[in-house]
Amino acid sequence: MRLSGQLVPFTSLLFLYCSLTVSALKTGDWKTCSQSAFCRRGRALAGRAKEAGANWKSPYAIEPTSVVVAADEAAFSAAVKSSIYPDITFKLDLQVLDDGVVRVRMDEVDGLRQRYNEASNWALNSEPSVSKQIEWTVGKGDVRAVYGAKKDISVVVNFSPLKITLLRGGKEEIVLNGEGLLHLEHFRNKAEPPPAPTEVPEEGLDGEEEAQQVMEVNSASSWFEGEPDGYWEESFLSWTDKKPKGPESLSLDINFPRHGHVYGIPQHATGLSLPTTTGEDSFFDEPYRLFNADVFEYLASSPMSLYGSIPLMYAHSASSTVGVFHVVGSESWIDVAHPKDGSTNTHWVSESGILDTFLLPGPTPEDVFAQYARLTGTPVLPAHWALGYHQCRWNYVSSDDVRSVQQRFDEEDFPVDVFWLDIEYSEEHKYFIWDKKNFPDPVDMTQDVEKIARKMVVIIDPHLKRTQDYPVYKEASELGILVKPSSGEGEYEGWCWSGSSSWVDFFNPGSWDWWKKLFKTTPQENGFSWIDSTESVGIWNDMNEPSVFNGPEISMPRDNVHYGGWEHRDVHNINGMLFSNQTWQALLARSNPPKRPFVLTRSFFAGSQRFGAMWTGDNMGTWEHMAVGIKMVLANNLGGMSFSGSDVGGFFGNPEPEMLVRWYEVGAFGPFFRAHAHIDTKRREPYLLDEPYKSIIRDVLRLRYKLLPMWYTAFRETSVTGIPILRPQFVMFPKDEAGFAIDDQYYIGSSGLLVKPVTEKGATEATVYLGEKQAYYDYFTSHIHRGNQKNITVKAELHQIPLFIRGGSIIPTRERPRRSSPLMKMDPFTLRVALDDQRKARGELYLDDGETFAHEQGNFVWREFKAEASKKGKGITLSSLDLAAARPSDAVDGKALSEYRGTNDFAASVSPVKVERIVVLGLGGKPTSVSTDSGAPLEWDYYDGVAAVGKKEGVASILTIKNPGVSVSSDWNIVIE
Amino acid sequence: MFSSLFPLFLLPCVAVGALEKTHGVHPSNVAKYQVTTKGTWTCLDGSRELAWSSVNDDYCDCPDGSDEPGTSACANGTFYCRNDGHIGMSIRSSRVNDGLCEPECCDGSDEQPGVCPNLCVEIGEAYRQKMEAEMKTRRTGAKIRSTYISFAAKEKKRLEDLVATLTREVESQESEVARLQDILDRTESISAADLEFKKQSPLFESLTEHHFALKSLKREHEKLKEKEKILADILSALRGGYNPNYQDMAVLEAVRGWEEYAGLSHGDAQNEEGDDNAENSEEGKEEAEEELEEGMWSAGRLDYDLDRLINVDHVNLLLEHDKHIGDETTKSVLFDLSSYLPDLLLPQYELVRDYIVSMLETFGVARGNRDITADTSKARSAHQNAENDLRHKRNDKDDAEQELASLFDPEWFGRDGVWKKLDELCLEKDTGEYTYEICLFGEARQKPNKSAQTFSLGKFKHWNNAPGVEVGSPEYYSKQYYKGGVRCWNGPERSVTLSLTCGTENALHTVTEPEKCEYHITGTSPALCLPLEGKAPSAKKEEL
Secondary structure (H helix, E strand, O other): OOOOOOOOOHHHHHHHHHOOOOOOOOHHHOOOHHHOHHHHHHHHHHHHHHHHHHHOOOOEEEOHHHOEEOOOOOEEEEEEEEOOEEEEEEEEEEEEEOOOOEEEEEEEEOOOOOOOOOHHHHHOOOOOOEOOOOOEEEOOOEEEEEEOOOOOEEEEEEOOOOEEEEEEOOEEEEEEOOOOOOEEOOOOOOOOOOOOEOOOOOOOOOHHHHHHHHHHOOEOOHHHHOOOOOOOOEEEOOEEEOOOOOOOOEEEEEEEOOOOEEEEOOOOEOOOOOOOOOOOOOOOOOOEEEOOOOOOOOOOOEOOOOOOOOOEEEEEOOOOEEEEEEOOOOOEEEEEEOOOOOOEEEEEEEOOOOEEEEEEOOOOHHHHHHHHHHHHOOOOOOOHHHHOEEEOOOOOOOHHHHHHHHHHHHHOOOOOOEEEEOHHHEHHHOOOOEOOOOOOOHHHHHHHHHOOOOEEEEEOOOEEEOOOOOHHHHHHHHHOOEOEOOOOOOOOOEEEOOEEEEEEOOOOHHHHHHHHHHOOOOOEOOEOOOOOOOOOOEEEEOOOOOOOOOOHHHOOOOOOEOHHHOEHHHHHHHHHHHHHHHHHHHHHHHOOOOEOOOEEEOOOOOOHHHHOEEEOOOOEOOHHHHHHHHHHHHHHHHOOOOOEEOOEOOOEOOOOHHHHHHHHHHHOOOOOEEEOOOOOOOOOOHHHOOOOHHHHHHHHHHHHHHOHHHHHHHHHHHHHHOOOOEEOHHHHOOOOHHHOOOOOOEEEOOOOEEEOOOOOOOOOEEEEEEOOOOEEEEOOOOEEEEOOOEEEEEEOOOOOOOEEEEOOEEEEEOOOOOOOHHHHOOOOEEEEEEOOOOOOEEEEEEEEOOOEOHHHHOOEEEEEEEEEEOOOOOOEEEEEEEHHHHOHHHOEOOEOOOOOOOOOHHHHHOOOOEEEEEEEEOOOOOOOOEEEOOOOEOEEEEEOOEOOOOOOOEEEOEEEEEEEEEEOOOOEEEEEO | OOOOOOOOOOOOHHHHHOOOOOOOOOHHHHHHOOOOOOOEEEOOOOOOEEEHHHOOOOOOOOOOOOOOOOOOOOOOOEEEEOOOOOOOEEEEHHHOOOOOOOOOOOOOOOOOOOOOOOOHHHHHHHHHHHHHHHHHHHHHHHHHHHHHHHHHHHHHHHHHHHHHHHHHHHHHHHHHHHHHHHHHHHHHHHHHHHHHHHHOOHHHHHHHHHHHHHHHHHHHHHHHHHHHHHHHHHHHHHHHHOOHHHOOHHHHHHHHHHHHHHOOOOOOOOOHHHHHHHHHHHHHHHHHHOOOOOOOOOHHHHHHHHHHHHOOOHHHHHHHHHHHHHHHOOOOHHHHHHHHOOHHHHHHHHHHHHHHHHHHHHOOOOOOOOOOHHHHHHHHHHHHHHHHHHHHHHHHHHHHHHHHHHHOOOOOOOOOOHHHHHOOOEEEEEOOOEEEEEEOOOEEEEEEOOOOOOEEEEEEEEEOOOOOOOOOOOOHHHEEEEEEOOEOOOOOEOEEEEEEEEOOOOEEEEEEEEEOOEEEEEEEEHHHOOOOOOOHHHHHHHHO
16 A cells, blocks of 8 residues: 655646646656666577577586486486586476476575575475376486376476476477576676686777777677676666675576467466567567565556566466466566467576476366465465455544444445454554554454454554564564664664564564464563454555565665575565465464464465465556456466455545446455555445445345355365366366457356456446357346357346356355354355256355364365256256265365264254255256155246257246255255156 | 354254244234235235245245245345333344344344343333433533523524614715715816816826736735745645655655745654744744845835725825925915915805816916815815725624524524524534634634644535435534635545534534545534423333
8 A cells, every 4th residue: 555646746746736646657666677687687688599599509508427316206416517607517406296297496506605595485385295106217318207197298308408398298388498598697706707718709899898898798608698787786766786696697488389378477467368578569568577566556457566476377278288386586577478379488587596496287277276286285265254345444543433334334234244444543553553542442343343243354564663662663673583784784774654664574483473472362471462452353464565665666675684694685575475474373373272364465475375365456446457457366366366356446546436336246256355445535335325336236245245155165175176266268168269368257166157247337238258058047137148159248237247157057145135244154045056958057065164273173064966867857856965975085175084074063053054945947847846855845936938958048947946944964855857 | 242153052944934923023014914714925015925834934935025024034124123121123134043132122032032131121221211311411401502592582682783773874874975975076076177187197197007007916916925825735734734654755855845945844844833933933034134125115014015005096196296296386375375264264265266266277377286185185085984984884784684694594503593602612622633623603623732733624614415404404403514624635625524413512522534634523512402392202211
């Protein structure tokens, strides 16, 4: 969150005075590639290679004699030399993991310094398990391994030049250093003379210039490395980076010769299928940048970096999906080009760090997601209430304000689960310390919210106000756990909300227990603890890029020093994750037994999905931002961050009612659903709107709550499988080329729900692409559409959301409006059975207590609902089966239960919960009877409409079974004849 | 009120189905829940006929929700709690069986038996006490309110008397002005031709031109001063109101630039005490530095004397000028004879003299260089003074009439003038950092407690004119709007919504700023304590 008007000259004051939201993005505040020395060098390297064409050859090669293959696992190491620096040695390590993922590591050996080699420690969930079965074979010119169920995958590591290729069926899928752009700039001394003098060119330049050229350029390295450029110091605006370690950048080309689409590397405000950045007619001029940054009023289409970075890219074609996870914590730039249709070249340049790259062989989207999830973890299962609606604003100004907002929600009967407090709750922005003038009774206030089974989320930022009367700062200072300036001594001081501030160094293990102590709600012997809070309060971690108002690119100087002597440049992109990680750990330790923490972070890295939710930061209240927000959330989902969303309404600006309504319709179909607003905006809580907008939003909120069982079931699935909750077309239909670039509609989990949120002003219709020959039922009208790889056009007036049930799905909902989601716990279910063209359907339902870890001990309900065509006649049998008993080891993330007791405490507590209604869509005709399998007749109602089987379109036939008298958590059968 | 959620002994759905058919039905509708001889029942909206068993079976059949008065099955239904011992109330169906004991249902009937205790005896008692306290406040307040009404009546009398007096005074002054006009006309008519001639003097023409130039310059100067003041107000507001912690460089730069320009001290702009001193000494320094050329006016003198210069009666000046020149040259006894005549004879003499002189002039014997000056100028100023006096009296009369009109204007002091007593009554609320002051029907202000500065939050504009609120209704007088205060940095003009309720004192209670620069202040006033109508309500309560 930033104030508007950053760095506006005095002369524009009058202009500012006239318009409310004035200054847009100051692109000049952030670097372009040409303003970043190592990116400049990286692009120049690529340029020289391109110019040289076929004559270009990577200087890196494996010393054949150095290859050492491990005896008991699929690992080998080898020495690598670069012909331009013969005295420098690199070590290459290759591993094939259990699931066929290939890990490539390379580092300088015995160099002047150590490259940063800890990024994977933070990103990976655990040390990957190296295969014991797969074997490396050393040949004359390469080392290779062949594996896979059909022995169709091979990894080939060529010696000279060094090249690493992953092949499937003998065809190249991923190629590293195929273009010869691999380069690890070795550590050197500043005065280091040019290595190995070489022949002076025949036609030299004149005079002094010539002498200089000879000194610096005409060395064995210059054809490859170019001239020294910004090696030892570089300036940007008023900041100078001293770069005491000199050049240490990492360049690597990664090609996907058989894949025409690449996705991932969030987060950027751009299309899901990444547009090109180089090559002819490239969409962008600049490379995609990964450098966590607090970008004020960001552009709705740009490769600029934003708040979080996940160096993970998927490449996709109709034949396969593969992935690359390039574990680097420093600033990185990625160029994307399509040298020809159906193939993709990428070039990755990072400021520092070792090469540590995972090749994910796929070959299906689900496989790649699982492979990535095995490395960095699956999204953690959130508390159930966190899937409800979150109401936020900068700021609710007092405890009475919070109470009255809650009261208004209840008076107007809008469901909401969470009320949020932004930074103004705190005294002088000393987080944890309440501004008692406006919040005299924080615990009472929180409990008033909890009385309606709701929660509060309160912001804690990472900058600590440097005053001795702030115990949190004082303790951190005394413990010596604050980030240090470039000198490596004392405390770095910068400016943020709290004025002069310092930052906790969460890389320092000494900060971890201390951070846990702060969140305890009871007095602690060893200092401050947050007794003015309750054990149910969630935490919002903002500004953790870190945002530093007076720092370069609104962040920390790169030569600041972290624990272990690492420079900030080495860990910059990881920094934000450690903050939400430690907050997560602290909330986990806050209560006994522990409750599932809720932590929202703005900055993130690979692995952040283990610690909660993220949002797309400070978006603007424009239609463009609403639309790109969907693409960003989809990209974050692919990056593992399924629990993500964009601020409903837009952070900046005052959305008109139509835009606000549409934004609620977008938000209600995102995993994380929060409305937020800047301090300069008008209040826009939904109850403040006039009709019809108010009632439309009430209906949208209620729809979200009705669908919570579906959402929670989807979250369980991703927490176990890592398959994103929001699934774009290419994930659902990986062979349907027409869907690969579609990024404005998506499926939710495995539910079979397809949504296309409307993001155009004045829209009354929407086109939706249907990627298969199957009946799609309009969720609201039950109208059957049949697209079969074509667009359909549907009504999309302001109150209409294009939402469809894919034929063959069963959607569990809870239809009774309640004030908050925990109050729905004992409410009965409705099952919507949307038959497919084989007259069958299936769906799942997962339930647990929603807030503790009791599910890890088997306290949950996991059901499968099925509709099957009778063997004879036109009948259908509906049944409820115990998935938990059938697949106990797949039920809970990280806990392979060996058995499931249907009588567990949770299941017992919900045993009275019934199914109140079953709606069967698409029957071929009016049933003659509907009864339980024991023969007891049931009450039902039939509307004669279009059948799932056949080619007709129109309103489907609807059979409504009233109060079938079955429990949601027990086995049953219902026979329709 | 938050009971332990969902006890395990919750009855299964079969038991729910066995609910009494009238469970949750409002007493006025109980009679409508009767089974027909066919064993059916019709939704209250008449839309559907159902099996009697469908009523309260925890499944919504009726579009109006009427078949499920006792469950949460219908999203649009209501549930009635009898609350024996207290007052029966209706709640939304969505509140039924949600595990929470609704405060509106003190009998606990909104949840399954055993979930919520019956608290109606205690709650009823507390309610009666609260109502009694409220009644007491209202009674006391209403007494005070009645004094406001009598005050308004007295004001009415006073203003009416005042208007009557002023009307008389205006009338008499009007005739005085008419008399003086007559004298002036006569004096002037004699000299008009002469004056016209004099006015053609290049000196006079130049003077006239100077006059207009000066007047125009002044107008432009005032405009610039006005603009500068607006800018200064904006910048002072920014300086006083911005949050230095936000490190918004543009704001800081603006504040520092302003401080330098206005000679204010740097540093903590919100610590105004030091600044005031700095301002004073700074001003003194500036004045000392300013050296004036010979004859030039100081800025202060310009402020005070320019108007005098512009408002000089040029005709008079012309006449005086003549007189002055005449003094220099030889004086005709004839022209100057008046000096020697006794006052008593003067008018006659003047008439005769004027006649003679004009005759002489007509025949070209004498040029009109006579002393007409003293006489016209005297008549002119006498007339002007009288006219000024008349204008003042008329203004006073208009004011009094307007005050009288607003006294019983429902959109101002109310039909019975009850608010008149509170006109310009200033109420304050200290919130720690700021003191908020509202002078009712005047201006609202925000005063930082650490500085002498004040920010206008706007002037009284209107009562609660929201759609649907009837002018003159109690709801209408429950809100006052003050608008057009100092504009906020990057925001709107400051404004205040003052919400008032009945109380025995005129006081402000809370101040909030839900949106930037839009203040919500709550307060009480006896003016809102309407007299209790009869004793029926309280008597009814006693019976419960």
